[in-house]
Amino acid sequence: MNGAHAAQSIRFDSTGFDRKPPKRKYVMTRRPADVISIRSFTLVSSLMPSPMIDQTELRFTTLLARWRRETSHLSSMSKRVFNLAHLEIIGMGTSALPFIFRELENPRDYWFVALSAITGEQPVPPGMSFDEGVKVWRQWATDHAS
Amino acid sequence: MIGLFPGLQSVRWQLTSDEDPRYNCHAYALGETQIFIDPNPELAAYPGIYWPRRVQRAPTLEAFTDLYGAEGYVECVDGSLEPGFEKLAIYVSTDGVEHTARQMLNGSWSSKIGYDEDIMHETPAALEGTTYGRVARYMKRRRRPLKTRS
Numbered sequence: 001m002n003g004a005h006a007a008q009s010i011r012f013d014s015t016g017f018d019r020k021p022p023k024r025k026y027v028m029t030r031r032p033a034d035v036i037s038i039r040s041f042t043l044v045s046s047l048m049p050s051p052m053i054d055q056t057e058l059r060f061t062t063l064l065a066r067w068r069r070e071t072s073h074l075s076s077m078s079k080r081v082f083n084l085a086h087l088e089i090i091g092m093g094t095s096a097l098p099f100i101f102r103e104l105e106n107p108r109d110y111w112f113v114a115l116s117a118i119t120g121e122q123p124v125p126p127g128m129s130f131d132e133g134v135k136v137w138r139q140w141a142t143d144h145a146s
Numbered sequence: 147m148i149g150l151f152p153g154l155q156s157v158r159w160q161l162t163s164d165e166d167p168r169y170n171c172h173a174y175a176l177g178e179t180q181i182f183i184d185p186n187p188e189l190a191a192y193p194g195i196y197w198p199r200r201v202q203r204a205p206t207l208e209a210f211t212d213l214y215g216a217e218g219y220v221e222c223v224d225g226s227l228e229p230g231f232e233k234l235a236i237y238v239s240t241d242g243v244e245h246t247a248r249q250m251l252n253g254s255w256s257s258k259i260g261y262d263e264d265i266m267h268e269t270p271a272a273l274e275g276t277t278y279g280r281v282a283r284y285m286k287r288r289r290r291p292l293k294t295r296s
Contacts, residue, residue, distance in 0.1 A: 073260040133193025
């Protein structure tokens with residue numbers, strides 16, 4: 001493998017997407033790189049969302065599926081909240097917010113802990129119901145939309 | 147469901163609702179479908195979470211016995227059908243209380259499975275296993291109309 005090849009290969013993450021969104025040409029190199037290489041894999045950017053957004057949404061939906069699979073049968077909110085997949089969603093930070101608010105349109109999960117952890121805010125007064133909490137956070141999202 | 151609760155394979159059971167994140171099994175056992183009963187004090191300020199102030203905040207059998215005791219339940223020997231009484235079965239694992247099922251008028255049992263659906267199952271034993279542990283206590287009270295919240 002020459003030096004130029006090696007430099008190109010390390011620009012790609014595990015899914016093969018370039019981390020630089022504007023780039024149109026992708027070179028996906030398999031090991032051993034000198035035996036198999038696919039060049040000039042052109043994406044039509046107007047037909048596809050940004051690779052960066054794809055990556056974030058993919059990560060969110062993967063973690064959400066894992067969170068549901070591992071905890072949806074549990075009666076303990078504590079166990080659900082401290083589940084590793086849920087903590088990883090919190091770890092995504094503000095990049096997870098659009099997808100959490102999308103989930104709040106038809107809530108199947110308890111998002112209030114993640115929302116407070118990510119935003120550092122608790123706009124829902126104590127004693128409110130689940131449905132009231134959803135309304136307050138939806139309004140918060142509207143108020144903070146750029 | 148069978149994967150989580152292998153005991154369902156040997157009894158009659160069925161789904162009786164859609165999934166709903168608003169309530170859990172402990173609330174459902176008391177006829178509540180708009181609250182999530184959890185003793186963790188760190189979650190107390192979050193929407194929809196409920197735990198009575200006079201009951202110790204702990205996921206222990208004793209704390210849940212007090213929780214249901216405050217609603218008129220007393221300990222009883224087993225889950226057999228007693229006319230005029232409604233019963234609860236409290237499941238415990240090494241982590242503490244995992245689940246509560248309630249007895250229906252015909253003697254079968256009904257459970258809310260986490261955030262998922264409500265199910266009817268023929269016996270309390272059908273949900274015993276690695277997921278919810280074992281039934282550690284039965285409680286009963288005189289049957290009364292289920293509470294509803296608008």
